Amino acid sequence: MQGKTVLILCEKPTAAQRVAKALDERGDPQKQETERVPHYVASRDGKRLVVVAALGHLYTVAPSVKDRNVFPVFEFQWVPRYEVERDARETQTWIEVISELSRKAQECILATDYDIEGATLGYTILRYACGGKEKEAKRMKFSTLTTGELEESYRQLSDHIEFSTVEAGICRHFLDAMYGINLSRAMTVAAKQWSGRYAVLSTGRVQGPTLKFLVSRERRISSFVPTPYWGIRAKVEINGSLYEVEYERDVIESRDEAQAVVNECKGKKGKVAEIEVRKFLQNPLAPFDLGALQAEAYSLFKYTPRRTADIAERLYLEALISYPRTSSQKLPPTIGYRAILESLSREPRYEKLSAELLRRRELIPREGEKHDPAHPSIYPTGSLPERTLSEPERRLWDLVVRRFMAVFSEPAVKQGVKASITVNGHHFFIRGRQTLKEGWIFFYRPFMRSEEVVLPPLEEGQEVEFKEVLREDKFTKPPPRYNPSSLLRKMENEGIGTKATRAGIIDTLYNRGYVSGERAVVSELGLDVIDILNKHCPEVISVDFTRDLEESMERIQNGNEKIESVVNKAVNRLTPVLEELKKHEDTVGQDLSDAVRKARMQQRNVGDCPVCGTGKLMILFSRRTGKRFIGCTSFFKGICKAAYPLPQKGSVKPAQRSCRTCGLPMIQFKVQGKRPWTFCINPSCPSKEGRR
Amino acid sequence: MNCEICGRRTESKLCILHEEARKNLLKNYEAWRRSMNVSWEEYLREIQQNPFAGIWAKEVAHHLLVSGSANEQEGLAKGTETNK
Numbered sequence: 001m002q003g004k005t006v007l008i009l010c011e012k013p014t015a016a017q018r019v020a021k022a023l024d025e026r027g028d029p030q031k032q033e034t035e036r037v038p039h040y041v042a043s044r045d046g047k048r049l050v051v052v053a054a055l056g057h058l059y060t061v062a063p064s065v066k067d068r069n070v071f072p073v074f075e076f077q078w079v080p081r082y083e084v085e086r087d088a089r090e091t092q093t094w095i096e097v098i099s100e101l102s103r104k105a106q107e108c109i110l111a112t113d114y115d116i117e118g119a120t121l122g123y124t125i126l127r128y129a130c131g132g133k134e135k136e137a138k139r140m141k142f143s144t145l146t147t148g149e150l151e152e153s154y155r156q157l158s159d160h161i162e163f164s165t166v167e168a169g170i171c172r173h174f175l176d177a178m179y180g181i182n183l184s185r186a187m188t189v190a191a192k193q194w195s196g197r198y199a200v201l202s203t204g205r206v207q208g209p210t211l212k213f214l215v216s217r218e219r220r221i222s223s224f225v226p227t228p229y230w231g232i233r234a235k236v237e238i239n240g241s242l243y244e245v246e247y248e249r250d251v252i253e254s255r256d257e258a259q260a261v262v263n264e265c266k267g268k269k270g271k272v273a274e275i276e277v278r279k280f281l282q283n284p285l286a287p288f289d290l291g292a293l294q295a296e297a298y299s300l301f302k303y304t305p306r307r308t309a310d311i312a313e314r315l316y317l318e319a320l321i322s323y324p325r326t327s328s329q330k331l332p333p334t335i336g337y338r339a340i341l342e343s344l345s346r347e348p349r350y351e352k353l354s355a356e357l358l359r360r361r362e363l364i365p366r367e368g369e370k371h372d373p374a375h376p377s378i379y380p381t382g383s384l385p386e387r388t389l390s391e392p393e394r395r396l397w398d399l400v401v402r403r404f405m406a407v408f409s410e411p412a413v414k415q416g417v418k419a420s421i422t423v424n425g426h427h428f429f430i431r432g433r434q435t436l437k438e439g440w441i442f443f444y445r446p447f448m449r450s451e452e453v454v455l456p457p458l459e460e461g462q463e464v465e466f467k468e469v470l471r472e473d474k475f476t477k478p479p480p481r482y483n484p485s486s487l488l489r490k491m492e493n494e495g496i497g498t499k500a501t502r503a504g505i506i507d508t509l510y511n512r513g514y515v516s517g518e519r520a521v522v523s524e525l526g527l528d529v530i531d532i533l534n535k536h537c538p539e540v541i542s543v544d545f546t547r548d549l550e551e552s553m554e555r556i557q558n559g560n561e562k563i564e565s566v567v568n569k570a571v572n573r574l575t576p577v578l579e580e581l582k583k584h585e586d587t588v589g590q591d592l593s594d595a596v597r598k599a600r601m602q603q604r605n606v607g608d609c610p611v612c613g614t615g616k617l618m619i620l621f622s623r624r625t626g627k628r629f630i631g632c633t634s635f636f637k638g639i640c641k642a643a644y645p646l647p648q649k650g651s652v653k654p655a656q657r658s659c660r661t662c663g664l665p666m667i668q669f670k671v672q673g674k675r676p677w678t679f680c681i682n683p684s685c686p687s688k689e690g691r692r
Numbered sequence: 693m694n695c696e697i698c699g700r701r702t703e704s705k706l707c708i709l710h711e712e713a714r715k716n717l718l719k720n721y722e723a724w725r726r727s728m729n730v731s732w733e734e735y736l737r738e739i740q741q742n743p744f745a746g747i748w749a750k751e752v753a754h755h756l757l758v759s760g761s762a763n764e765q766e767g768l769a770k771g772t773e774t775n776k
Contacts, residue, residue, distance in 0.1 A: 219709065219712060221746050222709070222713070222746035222747050222748045222749070223709065223710075223712040223716050223746050223749055224744065224745060224749060225713070225717050225719070225739060225746070225749045226720075226742055226744040226745055227720050227724060227727075228723075228724060228727050228728055253726070253727055254726070254727045255727060255728070475742065475744045476744070477744050478746060528700075531708075590701075591701065594700075594701070
């Protein structure tokens, strides 16, 4: 006969399965399904444990006024997601099943992710689906889904859930809804009033300032005027080999001056004047926090921050790495360095690397500055994959494993050599760089870019011949565009958004059509939205304003501020902004409508017309047949009759690139459920010969 | 009033984006004149072709050349010495 029934609430089905397996005394929990909602029954210490998962958030914050044309609204409440989101219908069954299981349970344990979102979603389920069990529920805290840690976490249950974190989470949801819904409604309503057409326009508490960063960079790039300057490229011969040397000045402002340097040095013999040898230590990189992992994965594999976060989440759910949504760069000894390395040594490719570290008497990690009270930095748990990992998963796991190993190693010893060479009164430098002792690089080698330049033996006074001296015509360059990774870093440095939300906000900017491409190019719509907000309500795109609210939420989490005061502060700031927007609804509506119209035109713009050279090729619809085709804008002026056929099914959009074979623009064609296909619009393009 | 280049609503001839590019064109001409010894018109043509020039800077350069204001306005102020 079993005793109490305990309901354990997890965040995701995979986590629920792992928790059940870890806690069941026989390691074999019984899987059951109610209305296709899986849950697991385990037994431990005479108790019946029912482990069930949510599907992420089951409740969301919604305004009391449902009419999308009404703003401002400051009354918000938690409602089941299925009531307000069209694609969240299955959450209804989930809520009903959890309610039913909770009624039969005498105890509740929250085992969602130990962070602000995990606490908030757990709280809403305990409160609304479980009939107010949030105050009596206990809490499991863990950073990995390994059996050992889950068992330990169950033994050391917290008496209650983390209420201050929940309060901060609730505050974040309310503020995001208040800003997002009111501002987006104000913009959408204004545009609709003016043009009579509906368009999805949005901004938000973090979205606005993020778009502002992009717009400000776009303006610098698009209005950039380069200035000319000159440089010198030279090569010297030493012992029969050619080596590149740097001229003493990076920038020469006149062409004549640069040419004079070339004339005075070309074919001449220079003398090695001074040799400077410098040894230095290169410390291991700090353990990964989420931002650093996203940056490294982007730099090495070109994975977007969102993709990296998703892969890391999968690795966490497979118990291969610790909880990835962390901002910590610390590795506390309690995680058991030696046990992890011993476990990893079972994998052949880590055998030698682990043995190298395990040989040491003491393992001391080199940690970074950043600290997260909830979780340590990202580290491998030591568990090995139970299935074949996909290539991206394998790469990311390898990256985490090797970084973990590297932090226990000693610094690399490097040597830099800088020799100056004098010729005809001009100074050149030759530089070498060599690794004397690998240290941590031994572990992280696959992810290091080699910078080794080994110089031949040099002596002061040695003569070298300048074999090649060229004048280089150069121009100053505009600042680089943001990419998803550098934008994420910028948001992190500016203190806006959270580690859990930043990647999603960047995705929203792309989905709204404000930004496109890997090198984030801001669209006309993005430029206009920021221009309009800047004109009528600069506060809502102010970084300081957003950062101030982020700090307030942090104070709530630390118990130093109350949710009511922060919400009131936000309402007081938002009210005049919305009044101002309402007052200028006509102008705002006209500006936004123009921007939307231009954006729609832009989406149909395929490229320059190759026939007349003056018009633009656009995706058009025939008035007579209703069929779509590509035609030139000069057609209506009677100048050009260029036209190209298009498939009549599926969606088409300009691919923003030209055909390599014939140079005409290309189109991306997509049918639902199939991979997109990019092709040249020219039916007679030689590249299509094989297909005809 | 609409921007003469992009049609954005504005209170002067150019919208703020193209005006910013125009100011940059004026500001950097002196550096070009000093190092390349080019006239204002040659400068505008160079900018139109330059791969590092921003799209709005190119559009303003094109606009100034086409509208004939290249020599009449900025050219007079900036390029007289070179044109001698």
